[in-house]
């Protein structure tokens with residue numbers, strides 16, 4: 001019979017090693033590895049110790065067995081205590097972390113604010129919604145058909161030069177001549193959405209289309225290559241220029257001043273006939289003349305006109321039955337006028353000193 005225990009550490013040595021390892025385990029808040037090492041069902045040091053008792057000479061067995069069991073009880077108890085201590089420490093730490101001092105004054109959350117251009121757009125939408133218009137949006141990446149052709153601006157039309165923009169895809173050589181053969185581009189005006197809407201709806205139509213549009217303009221005091229527009233379109237039976245003027249006047253009086261007046265100057269747009277530039281009386285001087293209106297008493301805010309029959313033909317409307325009007329306004333332009341902002345670039349620079357001057 002071999003004495004396999006002769007080179008094994010004594011129980012005293014084992015206990016000292018255990019105490020040291022357990023102390024380290026408590027510090028790192030993880031007792032489990034020590035538990036496995038000593039009490040593990042298969043390889044635990046104490047499990048092996050008890051198994052090895054079978055090899056101990058019978059006369060020593062009782063004494064060695066008793067000592068091993070005492071040590072096992074000791075280890076079990078110390079590990080249990082250590083696990084409890086670690087649990088309690090974790091709970092205490094969590095409580096401290098989550099503690100709530102109800103006597104502290106509340107922290108006021110910093111509220112953001114709407115951008116001045118958003119303020120103008122929201123106000124526009126509110127006014128038109130009250131007047132019974134639906135708010136409609138469309139894609140900023142448009143095809144030539146919706147942006148130009150359907151709006152009576154065929155290829156080579158000089159008006160296309162004035163609305164030069166970024167083209168996104170090379171033309172696909174197709175035979176059908178259908179819109180999907182056409183190039184895509186960043187839309188130059190929200191009027192493209194008129195076409196999309198009329199293609200899928202029948203009159204009567206009353207829509208307002210706000211959105212971002214793109215031109216090949218350099219950024220300066222009054223121009224930006226990307227800016228906001230809002231477009232209005234009304235189509236129905238018997239719609240006349242009088243409806244256009246009345247609706248516009250009602251809008252302007254809500255947007256600017258109750259005493260505003262509207263003036264039309266003849267103009268040209270391919271998609272309207274007749275066409276006009278819209279001037280409104282200066283709300284600073286009420287038409288008397290001041291620096292804001294360059295002493296003229298009038299301020300230009302956009303363009304308008306009666307929808308050209310060619311546009312109705314493009315979407316398959318009966319040009320004998322329906323008439324309509326449309327206008328387009330610049331959102332930045334309105335914001336600059338309303339708040340007397342002299343430089344359009346201020347709207348895009350995100351300088352809080354500028355943005356915080358506007359009401360919430």
Ligand SMILES: [Zn+2]
Pocket residue numbers: 282283284285286287288289290291292293294295297298
């Ligand atoms: Zn004025």
